[in-house]
Amino acid sequence: MEHYHMNLNLKVWRQKNSNTKGDFKTYQVKNISSEMSFLEMFDVLNEQLISEGEEPVAFDHDCREGICGMCSMYINGKPHGPWQANTTCQLHMRAFKDGDTIVVEPWRANAFPVIKDLTVDRTSFDRIIQAGGYISVNTGNAVDGNALPINKDNADNSFAAAMCIGCGACVAACKNSSAMLFLSAKVSHLALLPQGEPERKTRVLNMVAQMDKEGFGACTNTGACEATCPKEISLTNIARLNAEYLSASLSAEK
Amino acid sequence: MTWKQVFTSSVGKKLVMGLTGISLVLFLIVHAGINACVFADLADPNENGEMFNKAAHFMGSTVLIRIMEIGLFAGIILHIFQGYLLTLENKQKRAVGYAVTYKDGSKWYSRSMGLLGTLILIFLVLHLYHFWVSARFTHEGLAPVTYNGVEMHNMFALMQATFTEWWIIGVYTAGCISLAYHLAHGFQSAFRTLGVHNKRYTTLLTSVGYAYSIIIALAFILMPLSFKLGWIG
Numbered sequence: 001m002e003h004y005h006m007n008l009n010l011k012v013w014r015q016k017n018s019n020t021k022g023d024f025k026t027y028q029v030k031n032i033s034s035e036m037s038f039l040e041m042f043d044v045l046n047e048q049l050i051s052e053g054e055e056p057v058a059f060d061h062d063c064r065e066g067i068c069g070m071c072s073m074y075i076n077g078k079p080h081g082p083w084q085a086n087t088t089c090q091l092h093m094r095a096f097k098d099g100d101t102i103v104v105e106p107w108r109a110n111a112f113p114v115i116k117d118l119t120v121d122r123t124s125f126d127r128i129i130q131a132g133g134y135i136s137v138n139t140g141n142a143v144d145g146n147a148l149p150i151n152k153d154n155a156d157n158s159f160a161a162a163m164c165i166g167c168g169a170c171v172a173a174c175k176n177s178s179a180m181l182f183l184s185a186k187v188s189h190l191a192l193l194p195q196g197e198p199e200r201k202t203r204v205l206n207m208v209a210q211m212d213k214e215g216f217g218a219c220t221n222t223g224a225c226e227a228t229c230p231k232e233i234s235l236t237n238i239a240r241l242n243a244e245y246l247s248a249s250l251s252a253e254k
Numbered sequence: 255m256t257w258k259q260v261f262t263s264s265v266g267k268k269l270v271m272g273l274t275g276i277s278l279v280l281f282l283i284v285h286a287g288i289n290a291c292v293f294a295d296l297a298d299p300n301e302n303g304e305m306f307n308k309a310a311h312f313m314g315s316t317v318l319i320r321i322m323e324i325g326l327f328a329g330i331i332l333h334i335f336q337g338y339l340l341t342l343e344n345k346q347k348r349a350v351g352y353a354v355t356y357k358d359g360s361k362w363y364s365r366s367m368g369l370l371g372t373l374i375l376i377f378l379v380l381h382l383y384h385f386w387v388s389a390r391f392t393h394e395g396l397a398p399v400t401y402n403g404v405e406m407h408n409m410f411a412l413m414q415a416t417f418t419e420w421w422i423i424g425v426y427t428a429g430c431i432s433l434a435y436h437l438a439h440g441f442q443s444a445f446r447t448l449g450v451h452n453k454r455y456t457t458l459l460t461s462v463g464y465a466y467s468i469i470i471a472l473a474f475i476l477m478p479l480s481f482k483l484g485w486i487g
Contacts, residue, residue, distance in 0.1 A: 011353075024353065074352065074354075074356075076354060077352065077354030077355060077356050077357070078356050078358065078359075079356070103353055103354050105352055105353060105354070108348050108350055108351060108352055109347060109348055110346075110347050110348060110349055111347070173356050173359055175344070175360075175365055176344035176345075176347060177344070177347035177348045178264070178344070178347075180264075205255055208263055208264065208265055209259075209263065211264065212263055212264050215347060216264070216347060217264070217343065217344040217347035217348075218264035218265075218267055218268050218340055218343070218344055219264070219265075219268060219447075220268075220340075220344070220364070220367065220443065221364070221439070221442075221443040221446050221447070222359075222360035222361070222364040222365055222439075223359060223360050223361075223364065224356060224359035224360040224365075225359075226359075227358065227359030227360065228356070228359050235446075236451050236453070236456065237451075238446065239446040239447075239449055239450055239451035239456070240449070240451040241265070242265060242268075242269075242446065242447055242448065242449040242451075243448075243449025243450075243451055244449075245263075245265045245266075245449075246265075246269070246448070246449050247449075249255055249260040249266075252255040254255065
């Protein structure tokens with residue numbers, strides 16, 4: 001692949017904290033290598049800002065290899081930028097060309113309030129997980145992994161759902177700011193396995209209740225979440241969540 | 255887990271939309287089927303809407319259908335109110351919007367169900383005024399017609415009289431096109447909301463949904479157009 005350098009115009013959302021109103025600031029970065037990652041380009045911008053005596057842009061990042069779910073930029077109108085099945089940290093500058101203007105915004109949802117600049121508070125996801133995204137296991141010797149027969153299709157579907165890294169791109173992409181793709185991945189992951197069976201009903205009811213409490217919207221099946229998900233979590237999981245919810249609420253004891 | 259909690263949760267609210275939506279989908283099949291009787295006139299020009307008038311008379315003269323009519327209106331009203339409520343609520347979940355909107359990941363009509371629904375509602379008001387109000391209450395423009403000694407409303411003649419102006423044909427066509435797009439998303443979305451997730455069904459339902467949307471809309475568009483162009487009547 002051809003290696004080239006580019007100069008870029010960046011329109012970046014700057015916001016001091018959650019109590020202040022933010023706005024866009026325009027910056028120029030020069031001589032950016034096409035082999036840099038998007039976050040490395042932001043590192044260059046921040047070095048530049050620091051040397052000019054300005055506040056660097058706050059953004060979330062951790063592993064920078066596409067598996068932790070921390071990075072969260074909304075780039076040119078799409079969460080995680082223009083590439084399919086990709087996180088911001090794995091987006092590389094060869095996706096852009098010399099002279100491009102790139103608009104970078106934080107995830108937008110009431111349930112994800114901006115902490116600073118491009119960093120948003122995603123602890124609402126943690127609280128949804130705490131409401132039921134777990135299984136209870138007694139302490140003692142580890143059980144032989146092969147002792148429990150599991151249907152191959154269920155195991156595969158469960159694994160595909162477990163790929164969710166909880167980055168929140170689904171919420172950012174959804175016109176309703178719905179967290180249904182995230183929630184459905186977590187519910188499907190456990191509902192498809194025998195280990196998830198004991199808490200199956202309470203899990204889905206409690207997690208949906210917590211999701212509503214956090215202020216996420218309702219799902220209208222537009223599919224924007226699936227299209228932008230870096231881990232390609234399927235919309236089918238949402239339908240499965242609906243089935244789980246319906247069955248749990250119809251068969252609830254009280 | 256009270257029933258109230260079930261139906262007021264985000265999933266439960268969608269469930270109400272899906273259930274009422276599917277009942278309206280079933281109603282449209284009956285509506286299109288009964289109204290398609292006007293096309294009997296194509297085969298026999300002396301028919302003059304006899305088959306349609308008889309079918310319409312049957313629909314208006316059975317107690318069971320009258321009870322179903324109440325259910326239908328309850329369903330429509332619930333679908334409209336819940337739809338607007340959900341659209342409004344969902345919109346409020348993002349107080350600060352994006353500078354650049356994400357459009358590539360979803361179809362425009364799936365994002366515009368509220369707008370399409372509103373267009374259908376505007377059409378529906380005119381449509382109910384034209385036929386339902388007249389047939390049930392005012393009997394305005396309705397002449398009696400007698401078949402085998404049974405007197406009934408000549409709904410066929412009312413249709414013929416209504417579909418004489420192009421603007422009415424235009425509103426009906428626009429209403430049906432809105433309906434087609436509303437159904438193209440709504441049909442398969444309703445089943446997903448009800449929890450249908452097996453691939454063999456979702457694939458089938460998506461195809462059936464598209465076919466249903468096109469056939470229903472075309473059937474309804476053809477009726478006013480056929481009267482206006484003199485193909486029937």
